[in-house]
Amino acid sequence: AKALNYHLPSVLSLEQAALVEPFACALHGVRRAGVHSGDTVVLAGAGTLGLAMIPQIKRHKPKQLIVLDLNPLRLGLAARFGADRVINPRDQDAVAEVLALTDDVGCDVYIEATGHPDAVQQGLDMIRKAGMFVEFSVMNGPSTVDWSLIGDAKEITIRGSQLSPYCYPTIIRQMAGGQLTTDGVVSHIYALEQWQEAFTTAASPQAVKVLIKP
Numbered sequence: 001a002k003a004l005n006y007h008l009p010s011v012l013s014l015e016q017a018a019l020v021e022p023f024a025c026a027l028h029g030v031r032r033a034g035v036h037s038g039d040t041v042v043l044a045g046a047g048t049l050g051l052a053m054i055p056q057i058k059r060h061k062p063k064q065l066i067v068l069d070l071n072p073l074r075l076g077l078a079a080r081f082g083a084d085r086v087i088n089p090r091d092q093d094a095v096a097e098v099l100a101l102t103d104d105v106g107c108d109v110y111i112e113a114t115g116h117p118d119a120v121q122q123g124l125d126m127i128r129k130a131g132m133f134v135e136f137s138v139m140n141g142p143s144t145v146d147w148s149l150i151g152d153a154k155e156i157t158i159r160g161s162q163l164s165p166y167c168y169p170t171i172i173r174q175m176a177g178g179q180l181t182t183d184g185v186v187s188h189i190y191a192l193e194q195w196q197e198a199f200t201t202a203a204s205p206q207a208v209k210v211l212i213k214p
Helices: 014-033 048-058 072-081 094-101 118-126 147-153 168-176 192-202
Strands: 040-044 064-068 085-087 107-112 127-135 157-160 186-191 209-213
Touching: 014 048, 014 107, 014 127, 014 157, 014 168, 014 186, 014 209, 040 048, 040 094, 040 118, 048 064, 048 072, 064 072, 064 094, 072 085, 085 094, 094 118, 107 118, 118 127, 186 192, 192 209
Parallel strands: 040 064, 040 107, 064 085, 107 127, 127 157, 186 209
Antiparallel strands: none
16 A cells, blocks of 8 residues: 655654544545524534544534534643543433534434444434434444334434545645644643553543553
């Protein structure tokens, strides 16, 4: 396979450079969603990739961007990154909340970025008729749904999102131009000899993105 190299401007920090790849994948996912001005968008998942999607979604001027996550730390970051509303499904009925915020219509766009099978049914339940569902994450297990809900009941459009085609130059330009916030995404930095501690931290709820610095 051919490889492409991208020159990183000197204004980018090591932390920003490490985020180019996931932020590029996030940009592609948002492009697949086809967000329009005035849409209500629900983003399930506020990890590195979900956080990276928030500023890209906001560029399309949605009516409201609602972010769902089980981790209060990540929900706080989502709000700081620009989410209009954050919901913890462990504390609130996320489907009922979204329906209440949309006059029982449902969201226009649902982006699944958690990797948990339950988030698929959650999205199908809260999305409006003829809405857009983007399956972005890699699932940690099988997901079974009623396909009649996708077809006859709601006529939902479902799109996948793979990697980051044609997105690296845009992300590098946005980062270099100060148009894309990354503060707080790299939550921990470790020296190379601390790699075991780094991997342990990466699996903890206190971590977002963990960087090993040579």
